[in-house]
Each structure stands twice: as C-alpha cells, then as structure tokens.
Amino acid sequence: MNRFFTVSYDLLLGFATSIRLFILTLLFALPLGLIICFGSMSKIKPLACFCRIIIWIIRGTPLMLQILVVFYVPGILFNMPLFANNRFLAALITFVINYACYFSEIYRGGIESVPIGQYEAGKVLGLNNKEIFFNIILMQVIKKIVPPLSNEVITLVKDTSLVRVISVVEIIKVAEKYTAKGLIWPLFYTGVYYLILSGLLTVMFAYIEKCFAYYRG
Amino acid sequence: MAYFEVRNISKSFNEYKAVDDVSFMLEKGEILSIIGPSGVGKTTLLRCLNLLEYPDKGEYILNGEKIFEATEEMPENEIRSIRKHFGLVFQNFNLFPQYTVKENVTLAAKLNNIDPDYRNKADELLKKLGLEDKADAYPYTLSGGQQQRVAIARALELNPEVICFDEPTSALDPELADNICKLIRSLKKEVSAIIVVTHDMNFAKKVSDRIICLKDGKVDRFDTVENYFS
Ligand SMILES: Nc1ncnc2c1ncn2[C@@H]1O[C@H](COP(=O)(O)OP(=O)(O)OP(=O)(O)O)[C@@H](O)[C@H]1O
Numbered sequence: 333m334n335r336f337f338t339v340s341y342d343l344l345l346g347f348a349t350s351i352r353l354f355i356l357t358l359l360f361a362l363p364l365g366l367i368i369c370f371g372s373m374s375k376i377k378p379l380a381c382f383c384r385i386i387i388w389i390i391r392g393t394p395l396m397l398q399i400l401v402v403f404y405v406p407g408i409l410f411n412m413p414l415f416a417n418n419r420f421l422a423a424l425i426t427f428v429i430n431y432a433c434y435f436s437e438i439y440r441g442g443i444e445s446v447p448i449g450q451y452e453a454g455k456v457l458g459l460n461n462k463e464i465f466f467n468i469i470l471m472q473v474i475k476k477i478v479p480p481l482s483n484e485v486i487t488l489v490k491d492t493s494l495v496r497v498i499s500v501v502e503i504i505k506v507a508e509k510y511t512a513k514g515l516i517w518p519l520f521y522t523g524v525y526y527l528i529l530s531g532l533l534t535v536m537f538a539y540i541e542k543c544f545a546y547y548r549g
Numbered sequence: 550m551a552y553f554e555v556r557n558i559s560k561s562f563n564e565y566k567a568v569d570d571v572s573f574m575l576e577k578g579e580i581l582s583i584i585g586p587s588g589v590g591k592t593t594l595l596r597c598l599n600l601l602e603y604p605d606k607g608e609y610i611l612n613g614e615k616i617f618e619a620t621e622e623m624p625e626n627e628i629r630s631i632r633k634h635f636g637l638v639f640q641n642f643n644l645f646p647q648y649t650v651k652e653n654v655t656l657a658a659k660l661n662n663i664d665p666d667y668r669n670k671a672d673e674l675l676k677k678l679g680l681e682d683k684a685d686a687y688p689y690t691l692s693g694g695q696q697q698r699v700a701i702a703r704a705l706e707l708n709p710e711v712i713c714f715d716e717p718t719s720a721l722d723p724e725l726a727d728n729i730c731k732l733i734r735s736l737k738k739e740v741s742a743i744i745v746v747t748h749d750m751n752f753a754k755k756v757s758d759r760i761i762c763l764k765d766g767k768v769d770r771f772d773t774v775e776n777y778f779s
C-alpha cells in the first residue's frame with residue numbers, strides 16, 4: 333500500500349511537468365496561431381507564402397524530429413548549446429511553434445467557413461469592419477473551431493510524452509524508472525493520469541460546444 | 550425633377566464590363582424593376598448602388614444632392630455614410646444565424662445608436678410584416694418567406710431612402726410571390742424609392758412603376774410599366 337502511494341506521488345510529480353508543458357503550450361500557441369493565421373491569409377503575398385511554407389514544414393514533419401532539431405542544432409551548428417541546462421524550454425519552444433501552426437490552420441478554416449454574405453450584410457447595414465468582425469463573424473468562427481480545437485488539445489495532452497527524447501522527465505519517464513527495476517504496473521498506471529485529464533477536457537469542450545448549440549448555420 | 554438619379558454607372562471585372570454606362574431616374578415613391586436574362590449585370594448594378602462593388606465611374610443623385618461620385622479612392626467611412634441611403638435585401642437574405650429575429654433587426658441600430666427608439670421601431674416593423682410572434686426565434690427555425698420578411702425588416706429599421714431587392718421571388722412559390730408583390734408595394738409608405746431585380750416578367754409587371762431592361766450590361770430599354778408592356 334505504501335508503495336502505491338509513493339509511486340502515485342512520483343508519477344504525479346512527473347505529470348506536473350506534462351501539465352506545465354501542456355498549459356504553457358496552449359497559453360502561447362493559441363495567440364501565436366492567430367498571428368500565423370492572419371499572416372497566411374495576408375494580402376501581402378511574400379508574407380502569406382512564408383507562413384504557408386512554415387506551416388507546411390511544421391505539419392509535414394514529426395514533432396519528435398522537431399524537438400531533436402531545436403534541442404541539438406543550436407549547439408552543433410553554432411556552438412551555442414542554448415538548452416543544455418534547460419531542456420524543458422527547448423521542448424516548450426518546439427511545442428509552441430508546432431501547435432501554433434496546427435491552430436492557425438484551424439482558425440483559417442473557421443474564418444473561411446463564414447460566408448462572404450455575412451460580411452456584406454454587415455456592410456449594407458453601415459457597420460465598419462471592426463463591428464462586423466466582433467458582432468457578426470467572431471461568434472460564428474468560434475462555433476466552427478471548437479470541435480477541431482478540442483481534438484487538437486487532447487492530442488497535445490498525449491504529445492507531451494514525446495519530450496522524453498531529450499530527457500525531460502515527464503510521467504512516462506518516471507514510470508520507466510520503476511519498470512527498469514522490475515515493476516511493470518506503474519507504466520500502465522500512467523494511463524489513468526492521462527485519462528483523467530483528457531476526460532476533464534472532453535467534458536469542458538462538450539460544455540463549450542453546448543453553449544453554441546442554440547443556433548444552426 | 551427626379552428624386553433618385555443614377556448617372557453613367559460602369560463596373561468591370563478584369564476588362565469584362567458587367568455594368569456598362571447605366572443611367573436611370575426615379576420619381577419619389579416609385580418602384581423600378583431591373584430585368585434581363587441571367588448574367589447581364591442586374592445583381593452587379595444593385596451591388597454598385599450599395600457600394601458592395603465600387604463602380605469604376607458614375608454618380609448618384611438623391612433628392613437633388615449628389616451623394617456619390619466614383620473617384621479613384623474613397624475612404625471607408627465615406628463609403629459607409631453613402632451606404633446609409635440604401636438598403637439591400639439579398640437574394641439569400643444573409644440573416645445572422647446566431648441572433649434572434651429581433652436582434653437581427655436591431656443590431657445595426659444598437660451599434661450606431663442614432664435612434665433611441667429603435668426597439669419600438671423594430672417591434673412595429675415586425676408587427677407590420679406579420680412576425681410579431683417570431684421576435685425571439687432564430688433564423689434557422691423560419692421558413693424562406695419568413696426569413697425574407699426578417700431581412701426586409703432589418704433593412705427598413707435603418708430608414709434607407711432607397712431599398713433594393715435582389716430576386717425577391719426566387720426562393721418563394723408562386724402564391725408567396727403574390728404576397729411579396731403586395732408587401733413591396735406597401736413599402737412605398739416607408740421608403741422613398743424601391744428597386745427590384747427580377748427575371749420574372751409577370752412579377753415585374755405587377756410590382757413596378759418603371760422598368761429597366763439590361764442587355765450585356767447596357768440599358769436596353771427604360772420606360773414606364775404601361776409603355777413597356779403595350
Ligand atoms: N466578383 C466578380 N468577379 C468577376 N466577375 C463577376 C463578379 N461578379 C459578377 N461577375 C460577372 O458579371 C456578370 C454579371 O453578373 P450578375 O451577377 O450581375 O448577373 P445577373 O444579371 O444578376 O444574373 P442572374 O440573373 O443570373 O442573377 C456575370 O458575367 C458575372 O460572371
């Protein structure tokens with residue numbers, strides 16, 4: 333019994349790192365995604381092109397590879413091992429960039445899904461662009477992006493486990509320590525932590541979706 | 550002197566002249582129908598009036614005052630103040646799905662807060678259009694005809710001098726087309742000039758005082774309804 337509590341506590345400490353990465357990633361990637369989204373939809377062609385290429389590269393390569401690149405490349409190429417003492421920061425930067433690109437595509441899909449007629453109806457009523465965006469468009473965009481956003485956020489919960497490739501100690505890394513000593517169940521037990529967090533998020537997103545369910549279209 | 554006059558409006562899309570030097574005039578209280586086959590520029594002409602398309606050239610004169618003249622560049626707020634003279638009921642209505650009927654009608658008045666009495670005005674309009682029991686309904690729960698009337702109320706709420714309809718009969722069955730005809734004629738009391746795009750000759754004959762027939766973006770014929778059909 334004592335063993336169980338020790339393991340639970342140890343795993344919880346590991347999971348705290350996972351959660352910290354999760355929250356900080358969301359905190360920075362959600363707004364950064366919006367900036368990348370506006371960039372990719374910009375009328376300034378070179379800027380739009382640049383953003384599209386970044387999005388293509390980030391979405392087209394494995395997150396695992398990106399983590400390794402961000403962690404090792406500054407040290408090897410420029411002889412500046414920026415992250416030698418802060419592996420977590422390397423992981424966080426990679427996650428923020430990666431998820432911002434995914435979020436930007438979700439935002440773009442949401443914005444483009446609002447028919448042009450909604451903007452025009454606002455214009456004909458004499459509203460300016462700001463009034464149109466905040467009073468007419470925004471809510472329709474949010475309704476459209478909540479479901480794909482919820483998918484992406486739950487994927488992020490699980491993706492946090494990838495940071496072990498640069499030896500950031502998160503929950504699975506902790507469990508592995510026990511497994512190496514011949515104790516197998518802590519490894520499976522980590523699943524419970526993930527399930528609780530993703531369960532909470534599922535409930536939360538279902539609630540948000542319900543807030544927008546009162547209308548259609 | 551004419552109440553509303555459109556002079557030499559032209560609009561091209563990459564060299565293609567969708568509207569080509571169109572002029573017409575209307576007396577106060579008149580209804581004008583714009584007719585012609587598909588693709589001759591009827592919708593584009595309406596959109597030019599509402600400045601959803603910015604005309605390449607031309608001018609609008611309302612009540613003796615030149616309210617618009619196409620220039621190279623026009624600041625957004627100037628365009629907006631010209632738009633206030635015009636209302637537009639879109640072919641597919643473009644109601645705001647997240648707002649109730651009443652909210653759809655009052656949104657712009659609320660944001661601009663020019664008329665402190667805008668709520669009562671909305672109630673009156675909804676009543677006049679037979680929508681008083683739908684005030685709190687959402688657009689997706691309404692029939693096509695009801696949605697159209699909400700769109701009309703939304704346009705009237707802002708007291709435009711000229712109201713435009715794009716194909717008001719296209720989404721309705723023939724019976725309802727008769728109703729919308731009566732309704733549009735009854736709007737003569739609320740607005741000073743009404744412009745209706747249609748390709749339904751019968752409807753044009755019943756609803757309008759004047760008719761303009763377009764051909765390849767140009768005015769083919771412009772006449773009173775009596776002359777046109779005799
Ligand atoms: N934004 C645009 N870009 C390019 N061409 C356009 C645009 N809008 C309209 N056109 C062209 O202008 C012409 C006139 O179009 P418009 O929609 O005004 O026709 P219409 O008379 O309303 O036809 P319908 O009866 O089918 O509604 C068409 O050839 C159309 O392809």
Ligand SMILES: [Mg+2]
Nearest residue numbers: 591592593715
């Ligand atoms: Mg048309």
